[in-house]
Amino acid sequence: MNWRDTVRTATEAVRTHRLRSALTMLGILIGITAVILTVGLGNGAKAQVRDQINELGTNLLVVSPGSTTSSSGLRGGLGSSSTLTRQDAASLADSAVAPDIQAVAAVSTSSVSLTNGTTNWTTTLTGTTKSWQEVRSRKVTSGRFLTDADQQSSAAVVVLGSSTATELFPTGGDPVGQYVTYNGKQLKVVGVLAELSSSEQTTNNDLAIVPASTYSQRLIGGTTRDSVSSIYVKATSSDTLSAAYQEANGTLLNLHGITASSSADFSIATQESILTAATSVDKTLTVMLGGIAAISLLVGGIGVMNIMLVSVTERIREIGLRKALGAQPRFIRRQFLVEASVLGFFGGLLGVGIGLIGAVVLPHLTDTRVILSAGASAAAIAMAIGIGVMFGVYPASRAARLAPIDALRNE
Amino acid sequence: MNAPPVIELVDVAKTYASGSLEVHALQGITLTISEGEFVAIVGPSGSGKSTLMHILGCLDVPTSGAFHLAGDDVASFGEDQLAEVRNRHIGFVFQQFNLLAYLSAWRNVELPLVYSGVDRHERKERALAALAQVGLADRADHKPGELSGGQQQRVAVARALVTEPALILADEPTGNLDSTSTADILNLLDDLHRSGRTIVLITHEADVAGRAERLVQIHDGHVVATGPALVGA
Numbered sequence: 225m226n227w228r229d230t231v232r233t234a235t236e237a238v239r240t241h242r243l244r245s246a247l248t249m250l251g252i253l254i255g256i257t258a259v260i261l262t263v264g265l266g267n268g269a270k271a272q273v274r275d276q277i278n279e280l281g282t283n284l285l286v287v288s289p290g291s292t293t294s295s296s297g298l299r300g301g302l303g304s305s306s307t308l309t310r311q312d313a314a315s316l317a318d319s320a321v322a323p324d325i326q327a328v329a330a331v332s333t334s335s336v337s338l339t340n341g342t343t344n345w346t347t348t349l350t351g352t353t354k355s356w357q358e359v360r361s362r363k364v365t366s367g368r369f370l371t372d373a374d375q376q377s378s379a380a381v382v383v384l385g386s387s388t389a390t391e392l393f394p395t396g397g398d399p400v401g402q403y404v405t406y407n408g409k410q411l412k413v414v415g416v417l418a419e420l421s422s423s424e425q426t427t428n429n430d431l432a433i434v435p436a437s438t439y440s441q442r443l444i445g446g447t448t449r450d451s452v453s454s455i456y457v458k459a460t461s462s463d464t465l466s467a468a469y470q471e472a473n474g475t476l477l478n479l480h481g482i483t484a485s486s487s488a489d490f491s492i493a494t495q496e497s498i499l500t501a502a503t504s505v506d507k508t509l510t511v512m513l514g515g516i517a518a519i520s521l522l523v524g525g526i527g528v529m530n531i532m533l534v535s536v537t538e539r540i541r542e543i544g545l546r547k548a549l550g551a552q553p554r555f556i557r558r559q560f561l562v563e564a565s566v567l568g569f570f571g572g573l574l575g576v577g578i579g580l581i582g583a584v585v586l587p588h589l590t591d592t593r594v595i596l597s598a599g600a601s602a603a604a605i606a607m608a609i610g611i612g613v614m615f616g617v618y619p620a621s622r623a624a625r626l627a628p629i630d631a632l633r634n635e
Numbered sequence: 636m637n638a639p640p641v642i643e644l645v646d647v648a649k650t651y652a653s654g655s656l657e658v659h660a661l662q663g664i665t666l667t668i669s670e671g672e673f674v675a676i677v678g679p680s681g682s683g684k685s686t687l688m689h690i691l692g693c694l695d696v697p698t699s700g701a702f703h704l705a706g707d708d709v710a711s712f713g714e715d716q717l718a719e720v721r722n723r724h725i726g727f728v729f730q731q732f733n734l735l736a737y738l739s740a741w742r743n744v745e746l747p748l749v750y751s752g753v754d755r756h757e758r759k760e761r762a763l764a765a766l767a768q769v770g771l772a773d774r775a776d777h778k779p780g781e782l783s784g785g786q787q788q789r790v791a792v793a794r795a796l797v798t799e800p801a802l803i804l805a806d807e808p809t810g811n812l813d814s815t816s817t818a819d820i821l822n823l824l825d826d827l828h829r830s831g832r833t834i835v836l837i838t839h840e841a842d843v844a845g846r847a848e849r850l851v852q853i854h855d856g857h858v859v860a861t862g863p864a865l866v867g868a
Contacts, residue, residue: 226752236737236738237737545733545735546746547718547721548733549721549722549727550718550721550750550751551722551750552714552718552719553714553715555750627695628694629689629694629695632729
């Protein structure tokens, strides 16, 4: 008996017992769908994080205050007072000091509530300078960005993120030229930032930018007027990113009078390192979800075994007859094994199909991205067949071991 | 008659262990059946004729004694070899027909050929020829459920014929049939006998046994009488 006949016989048996086959496949289907979607969600989340981080700009370094490697335990997290200042940023921007740094933007942020008439919206108020636009590679759809003149005169002007603009001006129309109020102070909207496609819900689109001088002198104030939340540094190119890192590090250590870089009171992160940190969290989640998917596949496999055992018992006469007609035990074993793997294959195929549908539907229901790969889908189908074979072995060998007379005698 | 006999049993015994009890189903059967013979094995239930049929059909092996089938020493064969012998040398006709309900008539008939590795086209050709021989050429695509009992048994006979076996073994082939269909199947067996086939028929009905050339009577695991059949007995 050749393989073609075996496969034909097995598919006929699967087709004959339609309901039972469908129920068996359901177990495999759910498992494979779970696997496909888990992998897809994991990839989607990774891509989403990567895009968000890429949206920060290109060839970017982020300098944050505080110590990352505290040995004394006294440093790091020193309350509200930041160790970074606008003078630090100014020094980094000096091309004589740091030739590989193209532009620098110091940023102070705080969460504030802006109002427009009766409309109220909480957003991230960002105090920075003209260079922010270049460093973060952002465009303005309407109006203009901040200018040096705004900075010098501490002008009461604001540039809104696209979603902030939508929230504060829900009736539509161009917000440019209109006013929003913060804490009783009026700010004139001079520009709206272009939307970044991948992150409607993030601070990349929801923010309000004011001149640094306005931020520290007129709006937020406080005792540490010179301190900033972070400094964005843009290297001249991706090749000079590493050199820019060294220059920034050396300059800041020097300015802060620190000799050992291990006791630095700031940290510099690259986009790459931020990405790694962010995705490691996702990886844990993906592994966990994958584990759940694997368990559901296992349950599906046990379902296959269960049904195949029932099938062997129910078709005991058929087995006896086939043996009487000259089927050797290995042909019987093979037939049931192929039957189990046919169930696995179609279950897997349907599972991938449902997974594909899920990958299209899910992003519409929740704000998650699902990225399916052909490789993962093929692997899932192979896995489904493997499960069919694995859990078909025992029922198949039971069928093969039946004595023909016992099988024929069975009523 | 120089060809070896189709069946040669010498002092064959079969003992089953049934719990602590030993059941001596066959106790020293010696029997020779030559090519072209039509033999009926008769006996009451419990006489051991089913056990004898299982051994003749290579579905079971004797506990002791020698059994040659078409020249092969079958008593020493393993499971795979027995499957091959059944496939090549024996055509079964069962009381219960034992057709697969989900396959059409010709697909049922081709089954033994599937296991002997005959290619698809030849299988179909031979299956259709065998169906024509039992007068069911026009029913080849019908499923067993769409055929009468007599027709189903004729499909089973076609399946027994399709490998051109040395022996056709019919176990109570008319046990589930009405009198018209019974006559039908017995006439078919007569025809096959006339065309030179070796047929062993196992039955407990005297008029069915009467069709055979020779009668072998089994009682309590022994052959009690063997001789020409008395027509109409």
